[in-house]
Amino acid sequence: MDNILEIENLTKKYPDFALDTLSFSVPQGAIMGLIGENGAGKTTTINLILNELKKDGGRIRIFGKDHLEHERAIKEKIGVVFDDCHFPELFSANEMELFMKDIYATWQSKTYRDYLKRFGLPQDKPIQAYSKGMKVKLSFAVALSHQPQLLLLDEATSGLDPVMRDEILGILLEFVQDEKHGVLFSSHITDDLEKIADYITFIHKGKLLFSKTKDELIYYYGVIKCGAEMFSRIDEADIIAHRKQDYEWQVLVADKEEARRKYKKCLIDSVTISEIMLFHVKGEKK
């Protein structure tokens, strides 16, 4: 399967932070969730993809082409939604189209109008009058109306209520009905990613911790909860990370079925993505 986005050894240095040889790929037809703490490098990565920041090393390929050599052609086919709406808010949705259609060669007026109607966005009112949710929907309407193949979302759903987030998830699933499309979705809301992401990539302090299928994380990873004595008997090779809580030890393992067979006396639970994150960030590795 081809990759819609390929990041290879991406590096960016700052005085007090560095993105260090980051490598991961988003396959065609997939939704990849990008997770990490604030300041871990998610937004930096997206800005490097868009060439808002200049990379210090590495390669980025989108649709199989170098992202700098074919920047303009590539950007025709990328839809971006940021966490804040940066449209001039005195403009109405209609006025947005007036100039967007000259910027994108592939702008489709009918698609745009259909989205506006579907999202219930008043076309003549200034964007200032919109609620936060409406602004996000407008950003999606614009991003989706020029036949994009790749969607880049940077915390696009933070600040939205669950109903609206659910609608957005539906839109993303619609978007990947086409196998040639793809989504990179940076988000703190791991619940949403657990629902619709195919892959999860975790960046921590500028480094890649893992890039795996979501199903592997949700269904295979587990956490062993046990006492100190049992903990000392757990095979080091099985431990991804561990945390000592007040009354128990918690150990993150990659295969809970195997752990159930090996450590029969322990309680072994499934684990959520946010818990996996906590283990990696706050836990200790042997």
Place this chain on the structure above:
Amino acid sequence: MNGLVKKDLIILEKQKLTAIAGLLIPVIIFLVLWQGTGALLLGALALPFLTAFTPFTLRASDEQWKWDKYAISLPVSKKQIVASRFLSCCLISAVYFLFSLVLNIGAYFWFQDHSISIHLASAFIGFGVSLFFVFLLLPTSYARGLLASVWVLVILTLIYCGAIVFISRTSFDIFSLSPTPTQIVLLIGISVALLLGFFIMSYMVSVAMYRKNHS
């Protein structure tokens, strides 16, 4: 790039009432107080000053909504983003210039207190000055932000006004100047060349500053 110019024009269109008031009020005052000379002053002084607001309004809108953060996702190069801004500002200057031309020609026929060539000169000089302002303010705002360009404009205006006051205080009678056609052509040629050169510098600096802030 058309799209970006259109966006700028839409932003300005929303301010048209203020712009029109800001135009008509000085026009009325100057014409009532100073008749034909008023038109000259409008052409050479007031109108360029008014067009200098264009870079602000546009830059202010960008900064208020952090448009540049979004613009990076558009299929336009950084050069085009800057070029479109230059184009929008020059377009507006051109519009004001046409207005100034019509105003001065009208004033010539109505008030008849100065020669037509002086009226025309006023409009053209004003156009040149307004372009000069644009070429100075845009790179300033890209390099140092909106506030810095406000200061630059204030200082420029003071210098400009000061110069005019100074000239009028001396016994130098500008109206008795009658350059020969050759001198006029030479003057125009030099001004155009200077403006062009300044434009190129201004554009290159603006692009460099924009790139620096977005990498």
Place this chain on the structure above:
Amino acid sequence: MEIIISNKSSKPIYEQITSQIKAMIMNGELQTGDMLPSMRALAKSLHISVITAQRAYEDLQRDGFIETVTGRGSFVAAQNRDFIQEEQQKKAEEHLQEAAEIGRTNGIALEKLIELLTLFYLQED
């Protein structure tokens, strides 16, 4: 075709889907040759990730319940006696495992359980 999935169940979503589709095939709700929704369409309807729907279909195909033809879609496969047998046996195993668990934790003797099973098996409805 109705598929209900639970996000809170410990059973993975792809397993829930395969179970329900298998059940529908077994009880005749889905006939041989019936077309299933594309895995992407299924993902969208259920609000799950495409890769999960894909896994479900892959498992169904591996177990012989459906066939996927590239470019045409996924269809209910002609039923193989052996496969059905195996499925039903798996079901029985699950129930027996449950019964054994209950017996163990509550101190019910193994002989008693075997007695009950024999009784139920031989019972005529």
